[in-house]
Amino acid sequence: MNERRLFLKNGLLAMVGVTALSKTPKAEAVAGIKKYGMIIDLNRCTGCQSCVVACKAQNKTVQDKFNTKILTLEDGNYPDSRIVFTPVLCNHCDNPACVPACPAEATFKLPNGIVVTDWDKCQGIGECVKACPYEARFIDQRYKGEMGGKVDKCDFCLNRLEQGLLPACVEACEANARLFGDINAPDGEFSEYLKRTDLKVRKPEKKTNPNIRYVLNRRSRKGGSL
Ligand code: SF4
Ligand code: SF4
Numbered sequence: 079m080n081e082r083r084l085f086l087k088n089g090l091l092a093m094v095g096v097t098a099l100s101k102t103p104k105a106e107a108v109a110g111i112k113k114y115g116m117i118i119d120l121n122r123c124t125g126c127q128s129c130v131v132a133c134k135a136q137n138k139t140v141q142d143k144f145n146t147k148i149l150t151l152e153d154g155n156y157p158d159s160r161i162v163f164t165p166v167l168c169n170h171c172d173n174p175a176c177v178p179a180c181p182a183e184a185t186f187k188l189p190n191g192i193v194v195t196d197w198d199k200c201q202g203i204g205e206c207v208k209a210c211p212y213e214a215r216f217i218d219q220r221y222k223g224e225m226g227g228k229v230d231k232c233d234f235c236l237n238r239l240e241q242g243l244l245p246a247c248v249e250a251c252e253a254n255a256r257l258f259g260d261i262n263a264p265d266g267e268f269s270e271y272l273k274r275t276d277l278k279v280r281k282p283e284k285k286t287n288p289n290i291r292y293v294l295n296r297r298s299r300k301g302g303s304l
Contacts, residue, residue: 112260113191114234115289116248117271118165120302122255125150125163132250136235140218145232146247149303162295164303165256167247168193168214168232169280169288179209185229191261191289192234202227211284234258261289280304 125148133139133146146167153160170193177185177193184199185206195206202222206229207215217227235245243249248258259268271277271293279288281304294301 111189111262113262113289114170114239115191115259115261115291116167116234116245117257117259117268117277117291117293119255119257119271119293120162120164120295121293121297122253123148123163123165124253124255125161126252128250128252129165129247129256132246133232136238136246137230139230140216140220143216143218143230145230151298151300151303153298153300160295160298162298162300162302164292165247166212166214166280166303167290168210169212169286169290170232170234172287172289173285175209175211175284175286176206176215179205181205192236193231194233194236195229195231197221197228200228202229204229211281211286212288278302278304 127148129146130144130148134144137145139145146165149164149166151162151164153162170187170191172187172191174185174187174193177187181203182199182201184197184201185193185195187193202217204217207217210231215229215231218230219227221228235243235247238245245256245258248256257268257271259266261272263269272291274293276293277291278294278301279291281288292302292304294304
């Protein structure tokens with residue numbers, strides 16, 4: 079976590095023009111404005127928790143708090159039921175409710191689409207935690223601000239992106255349920271997925287315009303826990 083804080087302090091603005099992604103990020107680095115997003119295919123997710131463990135190992139979040147979780151839905155009544163897993167994380171919203179809620183202006187959206195928190199400014203006030211409709215944020219009491227703690231959440235593994243690596247959860251997923259990429263890129267697997275007309279986002283009625291999109295489980299009536 080200290081490493082991450084140092085990164086936020088020293089490298090955040092340098093990340094504004096970060097290039098990357100797909101399975102071979104550095105090889106596909108191109109000039110231009112990138113906007114990062116993730117597509118999660120619920121037909122592929124087996125609920126194995128590898129992404130949760132990898133994220134915890136990478137980001138060392140405080141005990142019992144996670145940057146990503148897997149929601150479990152039992153669709154139907156046993157024995158006539160199906161278990162559907164839905165990985166969730168910060169949506170890096172285009173209209174993030176958390177950003178205007180912060181009186182310290184500590185949280186903001188980078189031009190590459192990633193919503194970040196500057197821990198040098200964060201005072202642990204917690205208004206952003208309350209404002210997020212997805213419960214994506216939490217306070218880490220190990221780092222005391224003026225009001226007690228620092229607010230943490232997924233940052234798409236910003237320090238890994240800088241090194242040309244994929245987010246830890248994406249790399250860890252054996253089922254390839256998580257696809258990460260540039261929403262503005264014209265081709266590639268991520269781009270092909272983006273063209274699908276059946277992609278869904280969590281709580282569209284909140285009008286936050288999430289950048290995590292889902293392919294629902296086609297064998298489930300509800301499709302997932304959005
Ligand atoms: Fe902010 Fe929550 Fe949207 Fe993430 S999911 S950008 S924390 S409102
Ligand atoms: Fe965790 Fe990084 Fe995945 Fe976000 S992108 S859920 S921080 S592993």
